[in-house]
Amino acid sequence: MTVVERSTLVEVGTSRPRKDGHEKLSGQAQYVGDMEMAGMLHGQVLRSPFAHARIRSIDARAALEMPGVAAVLTGADLEDIEPYYGHAIKDRPIVALDRVRFAGEPVAAVAAVDLATAEAAVRAIEVEYEELPVLGTLDQALAADAPRLHERRPKIGLFHGLGDLGEQEGNVCYHHVLTSGDVSAVRDRAAITVEGTYLFPAVYQYAMETHATIAHYHGDGVTLWANCQHPFLVQAEIADLFGLEIGSVRIVVPYLGGGFGSKSYTKMEPLTVALARKAGRPVRIVNRVEESMVTSRRHGMRCWMRTSAAADGTLLSREVHFWLDTGAYADNGPRVTATAADSAPGPYRWEAADVQGFCVYCNTPPSGSYRAFGATHLQWVGESQLDEVARRAGIDPLELRRRCLVLPGEPVRPDGSGKPLDADLVGDVEQAAAAVGWDEPRRPWVGRGVSVGLLAAGAHPVSRASIRLRSDGSADVYVGSTELGQGPRTVMAQIAAEGLGISSDLVQVWGADTRFTPYDRSTGASRSTTIAGLAVKRAADAVAERLRETAGEVFDVDPGLVGLVDGRAVFADQELSYPDLIARRFGFRGGEIVENGEVRPTGGGTGSYAEGPHFWEVCVAGAEVEVDPDTGVVTVLRTATVADVGKAINPQLVERQDEGATLQGIGNALFEEMRFVDGAVVNDNLLEYRVPRVADLPLGMRSIIVENADGPGPYGAKGCGEGAFAAVPAAIVCALADAGVPMNELPLTPERVWRRIQEMSSSQPMAQGSEI
C-alpha cells in the first residue's frame, strides 16, 4: 500500500510574490480617502488652539447659514448618548464638551458638500474659551498642586485587560508594578552600581496615509469604511457608544497606507459617526498630517534606572521607575505602560528587581501604540546600563550577555509569572554581533553595540478564520487581519494553500469586513501570522479533512490514508481532482466546502494582560556607528537585525519587515522628535519633523532570519517586525557609547552629541564610560 504524503512544505517557507502587488503598483488599490459614496459629504474638524481651556460658548449660526453646509456637530448634539470612549479608560468625549485638554482636540465638526465649504464653515464657528493652566510636561502634571485633568474614579473601557484600576492618584492614570526579591539587600552586596536618568522623546508614527473614515448612519445602524487596524474592537466601541447592537455596526477595511500602531484601537471613527448621524448622509473625514500628529503618537518618557552587579559582572538587581506622557486621554497608555514594565528588566537573570511604571495625563495630544511600544522605551536604557556594567567589570559586553541572558524555558518576568522564554537569545545576539564585525579592529570614534530585549507579543489570542473551497478548486480565505503593508493577504494565502494542498495562486484572501469576516481581535502586537494564521491553518486542515472524507468514500479506504497534493486527492493509483471530488460530494458541479478555524486562550482566560504574553518577540540587533567629534554627527555604518521567527512563512516579507523597522529605528535614534511648547506640537509637518529617506540607509544592513520552530503559530511560526524597531536604536546607543560617547537622551542629534563630547572632555576625571 502506498501512502502519498506531502513530506516537505511547498508554499510555507517560500518567498511568494505579494498578492496585492499588481493592484498597488498600478494605482488600483483603494484606500479610504480614494472612496466615495453616493451623496457623500466632506467633514472638517474644528480643533482647539489651546492645550487646556474651558469652553464658554460655541456659536455655529454663521457656519450653518453657509450654502452647502449640511450639519455642524458640537457637544450639544451628544446629549442622548454617553459620549465617552476609550478601550482602556472611557475618558475621552467624542468632541470636547465643556473643556479642552489638548491643543488640537476636536471641538466641533462640519459636514458640507465639498471640502472647501467645510473648511470655510469651520472658520466661521466662534468659540469662546477661558484658558486654564497648562500641564504641558510630566513635571507639571506630577506637581503636588497640579489640577486634575480627569475624575478620580476611571470608567473602565471594554478592553482594558488590566484588572481593577482603582482610584487615581493625581494625574497618574495607570500604575504598573513588577517586583521580586529584596532589592536593597541584594544591592548591598554589589561592587558595581550604574545609575542614571534618561529622556525619551515623543515621536510620530507617520503612516503615510493619514487617518480616514467614511461613516453612513442609516435606519439599520451604521456602516464605516475606516483605515483601522482593529475593526472588531472599533465595532464594539461604536456599538457601545451609540447604543447599537454589534451586528448593526459594519466596518469595512480596505488597504491601509501603513499603520505602525497609529491606527490601532478607536481614533477618528466616533466623531465621523456622530457627524454622519447629525447630517443624515454619508460623511468622509480625512485628516491632514498635522491632524494625525495630534490623533496618535508615541509616549515620551522619563526614566530612572539603577543596575547593580558583582565585581565579575554577575547581575544582581535592577530598579526602574518610569513615567510615560500619555497626553490628555489614556488611549493605549495603560497597556504601553504594562508592556514597558515587562521590557524594563531586560531578559536577564536578576536576584531582585523593582519596576514601577506610571502612565501620566498631560495637556498634550494623546499617545497610543507605536511598533514595539514599551520595548522601544526601555531597551536602550537597560542595554546602556548593561554595557556600563561590562565596562566596569572589564569584560566584553557580548560575553556578559552570554553569561546572564535568560535561557529557553526559564522565566522571563523576574516574578516568574507569564510565559517562560521561547527563544535562543544567546544564539541570536551572537549572530547580530558577528554581522557587525564584533571582533574586527576598531578605528577611533567608531563603536559597535549589540542589544537584546523581549517584547510581550500577541495581545489577546482570539482569532477565527473561514475558508471556502469552491467547486472549481479555488479557495477564499476570510480573516480579519488588516493589510497595512506587512503582507497578511500573501502569508495567509500561503498558510491556507499549504493546508489545502493547492497553489497559493488559487487562494484569495479578503480584507476585514465585520459583516462577513469572522472575528479577529486585532492587527498589531505581531500577532497576525502567529494567531490569525493558526486559525487559517486550522480552517484549512478542517477543509482537508472533508476532502479526505469524501475521497475515502470514493476510493473505499480509510480517509487518513488519502494524500492531498497539488489540487488532487490521491491514494495508491487512484486520484481525483478537487473539482471532481467536490462534485462527488454534492452530486453535481456545485456546492463548496466551508470550514472554520479558531484560536482562543487555553482554558478560556480572563483577558487579563498578566496572563500573557502569547509569545515573546525577540528584539535583537547589532550596530556599528561613527561619530564626528567636531560636529556631533552620528553615522550608522552597519546594522544587523535578527528575526527570530520560529518559521518564516515568507522569508522575503520577513526581511522587509526588519529592513523597514531598521530605517524607522535609525530615524528614532538619530533625529525623530515631536517638540512641544506649552503642550502644543510645534513641528507638526514633514518639513520640521524629519523621517528617514534613501540617504539615511546604512552602508551595510543585514536582516538575519532564525528558524527554530519554537513559536506557537502555524509551522512553529511567531511574529516579527516590531522587535528590530526596539533593538536597533538600543544597539546604536550602545555603539555610540562604545565609540566614547554615552548618551542618556534621544534622539542623538548632532548638537546633543556634540555637547556631550564637550562636557566629557571638560570634566575630570574623564574616564570613558563614566557614570551617566
Next chain:
Amino acid sequence: MDLALTVNGEEIRRSIEPNELLLDFLRERLGLTGAKRSCDVQVCGTCTVLVDGGPVSACTFLAADADGREVLTVEGFARSAQFARFEAAFMRHAALQCGYCTPGLLLTLKSLRDNGELSTEEAIRHGLDGNLCRCTGYRSILDAAREVAA
C-alpha cells in the same frame, strides 16, 4: 477658468478654480486616485505625477499650470509596455508594502530612467531621495531601481 490638457494621453477640458491644485483636479474631478495625498508640503513624494515627462508634487502644483501640457499618472503608466518591466522588478524584490508611496515612486523612477538619470548608484540614490517610504527601509526599492536602470 478653462483648462485644457492631456491626461494619460486623453485630451481633457474642464472649468476649474484658479487656485485648484493638480492633485485635487486629478483625484476629485477625474477620479484618478493613484496619486496620493500625504505631507502637503512637497516632502514625501507620494503625490508625484509627471508633467511633460518631469516629476512634480501635485499637492503644491496648480492645475492651471498644467494647461496645454501632458500629465501622466500611474493609471496611464500602468497601461504602457514599459510598466511591465517596472512591475516585474518591484515584485521580484518585494519593493512595496502598504503601497501608498508606490505610484509616486514609480513615476519618479520612470522619469529618471527616461531622462538617463539612473546611470550610477549615486544618481539612483540621489534621484529617489525625494520619495519617502515608511515601510520598506528602501533597500528593496534601490534593488528594483537598479534592475529597471540596467
